[in-house]
Amino acid sequence: MKDCVFCKILDGQILAHKIYETDDVFVFLDIDPYTRGHSLVIPKKHYQDVFDIPADELQKLIVEVQKVAKLQKDKLGAEAINIFQRNGIMAGQGVDHVHFHVVPRYVNDMVKMLPRGGYKGKDFEKVIGLLTN
Numbered sequence: 001m002k003d004c005v006f007c008k009i010l011d012g013q014i015l016a017h018k019i020y021e022t023d024d025v026f027v028f029l030d031i032d033p034y035t036r037g038h039s040l041v042i043p044k045k046h047y048q049d050v051f052d053i054p055a056d057e058l059q060k061l062i063v064e065v066q067k068v069a070k071l072q073k074d075k076l077g078a079e080a081i082n083i084f085q086r087n088g089i090m091a092g093q094g095v096d097h098v099h100f101h102v103v104p105r106y107v108n109d110m111v112k113m114l115p116r117g118g119y120k121g122k123d124f125e126k127v128i129g130l131l132t133n
Contacts, residue, residue: 006042006097019071024057025064034103034111037076041065042099049087053098061100068102078104082113 009016009028016028019039030038041064047053053061069081082103086093105111119127 004046004097005095006099007046010042010044019068022060022064024060027064027068030101034082034101035106035109037072037078037104039068039072039102040099041068041102042097047098048096049093049098050085051087061098065100065102072102072104076104077106079107080105082111 005014008014010026016026017031019027019029021027021044024044025041026044027039027041030040041061043053043057043061045057047057050058065083069083072078072081082105083100084103085098085100087098103111
């Protein structure tokens with residue numbers, strides 16, 4: 001995709017700090033990290049989001065996500081790891097190329113996660129009904 005920042009990185013038009021790559025996946029440091037070592041894991045083929053990527057390609061991606069998490073823990077001394085992925089502008093997806101964030105967590109790193117909302121009244125039962133039928 002010609003306007004995709006990640007596709008431009010893959011084409012060498014934009015510099016990225018590559019950690020490693022495979023035939024199908026490219027892993028690099030996020031330029032605006034939550035913490036030291038925050039990495040992005042992307043497929044080399046352009047897929048907009050989790051709804052667009054074929055299951056076999058998604059499987060390759062998540063295997064590499066796990067490898068990156070292990071690297072961060074082993075090499076950077078991360079105490080924990082957050083792994084997240086956003087789909088659509090309402091979810092905060094800033095680049096329309098499916099990707100996973102792998103964020104190493106350290107003691108006192110000050111990273112805040114999304115607040116929780118909870119269910120009101122009968123909404124819990126309604127949601128269960130919609131998702132299980």
